[in-house]
Amino acid sequence: AAADKIAVGALRFTSHAATFVAYERGYFKDEGLDVEIKFFQAAQPIAVAIASGDVDFGVAPISGGLINLAEKGAIKVIGGVLHEEPGIDGQMILASKKAYDSGLTSPAALKGKSFGITQTGSSFHYVAHKIADKEGFARSDIKVKPLQKVGVIIGALKSGQIDSWSIVPHIAKGLAKGPTVEMIGKVSDYIPDYQVTTVFTSTANASDKKEMVKRFLKAFSKGADDFNAALVDKTAGDAAAEDMIKLIHKYVYVSRPYEKAAPSIRNGAMRINKNAKLNITNVKDQLAWFQSENMVSKSITIDTIVDPTFVETY
Amino acid sequence: MADNETNPVPFRGGGFSHKPSFTVWMMVFVMLILFWEFGSNIGFISNLVLPAPSEAFNAFLQLIDSGMLWKHLRASLQRLILGWTFGTLLGVGVGLLIGLFSNVRAGLSPLVSAIFAIPKIALLPLFIIWFGIGEGSKVATILFGTFFPTVIATYGGVDNVDRSLIRMGQSFGLSRLSIVRKIIIPGALPAILSGFRISASIGIILLVAAEMIGAEFGVGAYILLAGSLMATDQLIAGVSILSLMGLSMAWVIGKVENYFLKWRV
Amino acid sequence: MADNETNPVPFRGGGFSHKPSFTVWMMVFVMLILFWEFGSNIGFISNLVLPAPSEAFNAFLQLIDSGMLWKHLRASLQRLILGWTFGTLLGVGVGLLIGLFSNVRAGLSPLVSAIFAIPKIALLPLFIIWFGIGEGSKVATILFGTFFPTVIATYGGVDNVDRSLIRMGQSFGLSRLSIVRKIIIPGALPAILSGFRISASIGIILLVAAEMIGAEFGVGAYILLAGSLMATDQLIAGVSILSLMGLSMAWVIGKVENYFLKWRV
Amino acid sequence: MTGIPQSLPSSFFHFFIFMDLQLNNITHAYGDMTVLDDIDLTVSGGEIICIVGPSGCGKSTLLRLMGGLERPDSGEVLLLGEPPKSSLNPLTYIFQDFALLPWRTVEGNISLALEDHPISKQESRKIIDDVLSRTHLSDFKKAWPRQLSGGMKQRVAIARALAVRPAVMLMDEPLSALDSQTRELLMDDLIDLWMRESFTAIYVTHNLQEAVRFGHRIVVLSRRPGRVREIVKIDKPLSERGADNEELDEVQHYLWRLMRDDARAADRELLNG
């Protein structure tokens, strides 16, 4: 039979590596999928493109937009991708040197401080509120500052215009090495088992082409396994790691020479869930948070968002 | 003498002038809204991204009810008015300099073209460093965005002023300043005002970019949030507010034109 | 007869015309770059967001070396040229209609002000639905963005055409079309070309917005990526490419002006 | 001594047919300032009517009404007879302020009037060359209007009007910016032309000498609001109106007195209130 033609939306980030690996190593072909990767500059348009039928699969964090599109019956979350688990470096909480010197040495002191986020309703926003909840002060006591872009937040943090921020480890470590930023905590202390990103598809695919979706997830997981083995668990040896970095460099940091790109790719590697299993407990928590912040309708249930029939959930 | 046919001289003149008609505009507007509502209802317009106007209107009512409208509006209007006023004032000033002095033109006009083409969004990190994440960077974004089109419109207008009128001014020994104030600026005014129409709209558009940075309130912030939540009814409500702002600015500029250009036919 | 003082008649004329000077521009440009480099090196300009020009230049060289420059440029130029050409053509057309017909003006000119003020970014989801994620939506973004300022510049220009020349055309029994082609368009041309300068820059800016949607290549995509990777040197390199594009467009429009407006002083 | 250059194609102005123009009770006002008050006038085909009157009395306005460029507030302007086929633009103006397109050369300004008609390129070039040589502008074919002197601009306007072979000419001070000898030459030219083709003309002028030289009838308008004060008929054929003609001088003096009295009355009014 002729291969199914599908399009996968991706960003040029290491977190999308599973797609690239599955594509480069022919895992999609093995499953009879003729994949075309379509690149985007932000996660949001991928969701819209899936809703409009231009793209079949995408990887993105749970966001208000995703939930609302799901509510409209356009998309379904079918699996998990990035995940935080104990024992592995996860997202870190940072403070500007200025704030640190004036007493912001642990997340408990965040009350009344400003916290950088990209957008209202983004994962950074969620993290900030979870910290407030756990430390026992009102969410509104953390002053979130939407700054749109990671680069902008970094600038603002370094120059002390915001007091704090949370970010993936390789960026956090890089920043903390400098003189202007200090590390003050870990996100995993506040959100254990954080399901950072998920893989999703259109509702039509999830309900009518279940078999094709399964094949996609199979190939995708295989790519994830290779990636984890090469760069996260480092069980595959240096040569495999090198190969993996070279493969990813075709898609990420392309405009930089390999020597410069390699460390960034290596340090940026985070675990991708095996078999795309999904921490639905955390997804529920995220949904509840969106609902408590009035960003999505209170009547939405987890079933509206997630189709749990494809992968293991817990 | 040939035949006896008698005809009135055919009227060939007239035309090429305008009577404003509010009815026509209302008709167009109402028809558009009806078409849209109808299209949404029969599914001809996908509800996924473009909700029916009635839904958007509901979102708008909610915005009023919640009392947020005024907060958003106040914050945005303040930024817009500050940024636009200084942007256009500076723009007219620099445009005049470029229009008047060969050396300034040679040095600055390529610079204007070069910098104008830089997306404000790419400059946001710089703006934050320079102007902070408070009101400064927001006003600066709008100021920057309205400055350049005003410069171009102004020096285009100056270039188009009738040189023989300038010679007349010189012959009466008018100071250079007087010539600029009394001959060049009024002569370039139609072009400058046309530039204002453009810069006003650009200023409004840039509210969204400006309010990307640490804005709690503001129509742009409201739209950004609606966009990231894919709350299309709110998005359209927010966008409609911007449209209304655009309409109001255009209306004001129209009045200003009527007043200052009444010497034209 | 009073005294015997003899003076040449003081020269009062002249001025208010332009000689282009490439040297002045080069001086300004080189000085700016030197100032920037110097400022970066002594730390006066924070390296945090604005790398030294030399670093940006290195990133640019890398871009050339990797052979990506041409791919990015080709993709962007194609979108820009298509979008800008159709945007301005349509804009001039609609601008003429608004300038010529009272009813069209009454119906459309408020619409133009209303829609112009809508940020393209808010429309992106719509564009994806309507035009897909291929070239269509990218070209549409640029087309949309350049259309509105052109409309405004064009009807501003039409309004400013000397009515007595139109009467002359009518007296010679010229058809309405001829009057438009031979009197109104040439008369409005300075304003239209000035509008082109503005719309060209806007088109370039919108490359970034346009290439947010599923663009693999393109200067805008390069800038977006550099921004999200915080690669400021690449960001500045990308922005410089846009600047250069802005400069080139301005240069071309300058040549077109020289040709079509040679009847002016 | 001058007249039409020999090179003029003989068929060029052949098909002039008379067109009558009739003005009934024309009244016109701008705002609440009445400019023309109850003007009645019939211009027979082939007749030249000169209109004289003080500055601002409504002469140009009257021409605009006749040419259909403006609509009278009341009254009507009627055209009797079919316009001749050969005429490209039966009712043709020469504007007081020249109305040249600054973005077209001299040549281009003239061809503007021809382009809407089914004329071959070659023919049109011939017409342009002819009218330019008649107005002594051949050297300035490619010049922009801004490069022309005042008189030259006026001559371009005349050349453009001649190019369309008008059946009725509406001339608004067509020679005002010209020196006396150029004026004389062009006047002779016009008279020669009329003698061969008998076009109809309404000729606004403030030069009484021109008026008595050129007009079959001379309409004297009063101060604003313009009323027909008197119509002076001159029976002498145009061909016999050389310079130094006693009879014409007398008419001219008569006209002059007529207008001076009007002016005096105005002054008196001014003094008394």
Place this chain on the structure above:
Amino acid sequence: MTGIPQSLPSSFFHFFIFMDLQLNNITHAYGDMTVLDDIDLTVSGGEIICIVGPSGCGKSTLLRLMGGLERPDSGEVLLLGEPPKSSLNPLTYIFQDFALLPWRTVEGNISLALEDHPISKQESRKIIDDVLSRTHLSDFKKAWPRQLSGGMKQRVAIARALAVRPAVMLMDEPLSALDSQTRELLMDDLIDLWMRESFTAIYVTHNLQEAVRFGHRIVVLSRRPGRVREIVKIDKPLSERGADNEELDEVQHYLWRLMRDDARAADRELLNG
């Protein structure tokens, strides 16, 4: 019957002082078309020079050079004597194309010339009222230029020039768009003015009658390139130059023949190639 209105403040034109103007070897070209060729001319203070010459011979260009609006390619224009203190703008133009600002009313166009000087509002209003009444435009104080007839525009230009109390007037066909009686009135006005104040004037005209009426000397320019062909001096004082003056008629005819010969020569040249 006309002259200066009684209301004119007697001190108004009191301080005219003579200024001499001297042109040495003036040559000027546009592109490679020589327009003025080796013009030598001295204008004494209080003298009125009329310049006549065919259309396009360089009269307006000469005025521009004298007024410092353009620089001659070679030669120099010298000014002898201090401009009088009372004069707001010693060298003042009346432009051939009026050069009115379309965005200022009649009043505003005149006040334009006054605003740069330290004059009280009241005084300036007085000056404006005076020059407007002298040009019979008082009713049109608030009118826009587009609402004026051709002649009225020209009168605004004259009024504006009079308002700045010039010591030297550079007049480019200042009466060309006016009917004969208005022209006569303004001419009388100018002559009266000159008799009281003896300003210097360079008066370009194509009306020979005006030239012999107004000029102490009449400079006849040849066809382009403009050269001084002849300078005719008229000794009769201005006050005695009424209408119907034999002597003046003779000069006028002499000038006319002079210029016609030039024109004929031109025609002959044209015919011979």
